Amino acid sequence: MYRFRTELIFKTFLQAAVLALIAVAAALAFNNFRAQSLPLIADWSPEARLKTATGDSLVLSAEQAWEFHLAREALFVDARSPQLYTEGHIAGALNVPWQDVDQYLDSFFKKVTDRKAIIIAYCDGESCSLSEDLALELRDMGYSNVKVILNGLTVWKTRGYPIETGAYREP
Amino acid sequence: MSHNHAPNKPDILGKRLLLAILRAIMKAIQMKPKRLSDWLSLAARLFLAVVFLYASVDKILHPAEFAKAVYLYQILPGSLINLAALILPWLELVLGLCLAAGIWLPGAVLWSNALLGTFFAALVFNVIRGLNIHCGCFSTSIDPAGAWLMTWYLFRDASFLLAGGYLMVYLFWIPQLSEDATGDGEGSSSG
Numbered sequence: 548m549y550r551f552r553t554e555l556i557f558k559t560f561l562q563a564a565v566l567a568l569i570a571v572a573a574a575l576a577f578n579n580f581r582a583q584s585l586p587l588i589a590d591w592s593p594e595a596r597l598k599t600a601t602g603d604s605l606v607l608s609a610e611q612a613w614e615f616h617l618a619r620e621a622l623f624v625d626a627r628s629p630q631l632y633t634e635g636h637i638a639g640a641l642n643v644p645w646q647d648v649d650q651y652l653d654s655f656f657k658k659v660t661d662r663k664a665i666i667i668a669y670c671d672g673e674s675c676s677l678s679e680d681l682a683l684e685l686r687d688m689g690y691s692n693v694k695v696i697l698n699g700l701t702v703w704k705t706r707g708y709p710i711e712t713g714a715y716r717e718p
Numbered sequence: 719m720s721h722n723h724a725p726n727k728p729d730i731l732g733k734r735l736l737l738a739i740l741r742a743i744m745k746a747i748q749m750k751p752k753r754l755s756d757w758l759s760l761a762a763r764l765f766l767a768v769v770f771l772y773a774s775v776d777k778i779l780h781p782a783e784f785a786k787a788v789y790l791y792q793i794l795p796g797s798l799i800n801l802a803a804l805i806l807p808w809l810e811l812v813l814g815l816c817l818a819a820g821i822w823l824p825g826a827v828l829w830s831n832a833l834l835g836t837f838f839a840a841l842v843f844n845v846i847r848g849l850n851i852h853c854g855c856f857s858t859s860i861d862p863a864g865a866w867l868m869t870w871y872l873f874r875d876a877s878f879l880l881a882g883g884y885l886m887v888y889l890f891w892i893p894q895l896s897e898d899a900t901g902d903g904e905g906s907s908s909g
Contacts, residue, residue, distance in 0.1 A: 548894035555824050555890060562825020566816065570809035578781065578804050585781045585804060591789050591796035676790065 597679060597695060605682055607694040609702040612667050616708070621665040621694075624685075626677035637669065637700065638709035639716075645670075645677040648684060656688075665692045669699025759888040762881040763817050766830055769878060770814030777807035793840055809833070824889055831882040838875045845872065 578584045589595075597605040615621035616637070623640035625632050632642040641658070643651045659666070666685060668678040675698070682693045696702065704710060744751075751757045777784040785803035788794060794802055809829065816826035845868055 549891040550894045552890050552892060559824035559828050562822045563828050564825075566812055566822065566825050566829055567809065570812045571805055573812070574805040574808040577778070577808070583782070585785065585800050587801055587804070588797050589785075589800045591799050 597682075605679075605693065605695050607667060607696050609696055609699075609706055609708070612669075612694075612696050612703075613706070613708055615665060615667065621667045622659060624666055624668045624678075624681065625700075626668055626670045626681040627675075631671070633713055635700070635710050635712050637703055638711045640669075640711075641715060643668075643681060645681050648681065652688070659690070662689050663691055665694070666690055667694045667696060669696045669703070671700040672698060755888055759885055762884050762888075763820070763823075766878065766881050766885070767814045767818035770810045770817065770830070774807045774810035774814060777803075778811065781807075791840055791844060793843065806833075823885075827882065827885045827889055831879070831886055834875065834878045834882050838872075838879055841868075841871055841875055 575587075578587075612621070612623075616623070616639075623637045625636045625640045625642045626645045627642075628644050628646060629642055632640075632644070636642070641655070643655055666682075668682040668685070670677040678695045678699060682695045685693045751760055781800075781803050784807065785800050788799050788803050789796075810833070813826050813829050813833070816822050817830065
């Protein structure tokens with residue numbers, strides 16, 4: 548026969564509360580004294596995360612991107628996997644999969660020699676961070692006009708802007 | 719064969735020393751394993767302690783990366799992400815130490831199960847809604863995770879929960895002693 552130890556319940560919750568307090572105190576103290584402390588509350592909205600050090604946002608609306616597309620002033624870059632790219636991408640977009648970005652950067656440098664070119668990175672889905680990562684990487688590589696369309700492909704499709712399937716074609 | 723006595727002596731001493739050390743470790747972790755369940759709970763406790771300690775270190779050292787992993791789970795509201803990323807690893811560290819040392823086990827086991835249950839639920843939730851995430855459980859580096867990896871995470875987290883659940887049962891349900899043996903309350907060794 549087994550018996551539930553009701554006499555332990557109060558002790559258990561008391562211990563749990565004290566353990567939590569210890570963890571919170573240690574975390575806050577450690578964070579306070581370390582060299583690169585994290586702000587306790589940060590804005591994690593995509594717009595805020597893509598603010599650059601100079602304060603200008605990397606985020607481009609789909610309409611703005613469409614104007615660049617119409618005027619053929621920008622290079623669109625698809626940060627998703629080659630498979631998803633072939634299934635459908637923004638017309639004229641280049642594929643630079645973030646997952647194997649090192650393999651693609653060399654040919655990207657050869658193709659895009661103008662460091663001031665307008666580059667618009669995108670992927671798909673609200674939470675997709677591939678385009679952000681790619682955009683920030685390209686900025687670090689010296690491209691100064693990199694932008695991101697949030698939830699790119701879905702927004703692009705719902706507005707009826709042109710999509711292509713298959714491999715890359717010169718626009 | 720009397721000349722063999724001298725070399726044997728250090729052996730016996732060594733054996734005694736080893737036994738003393740073992741006994742001291744057992745005492746330090748406050749266990750007097752008698753039954754199979756005692757040994758099982760000791761194993762579960764040390765297993766979870768290693769898991770928590772291992773999991774906490776990288777996250778404590780790289781809070782910004784861990785915050786990103788928390789963000790990618792898309793469950794917590796933005797204002798809570800950094801707080802969770804800062805405090806959670808320290809809680810894991812504290813729990814790992816408690817489990818390893820055998821102190822405050824009821825509180826530590828309750829927290830362990832609460833955390834493991836939450837992690838498991840978050841993982842299942844994201845598998846169901848088709849979000850592929852690197853779990854950020856043990857390392858803060860984020861790679862796109864494949865489906866088989868998600869399955870592995872699920873099985874692994876389930877095994878942690880199993881250990882946690884066993885400890886819960888071991889601590890809170892004790893065998894009811896028969897009337898003639900209720901004298902000294904030796905039935906539990908929970909500490």
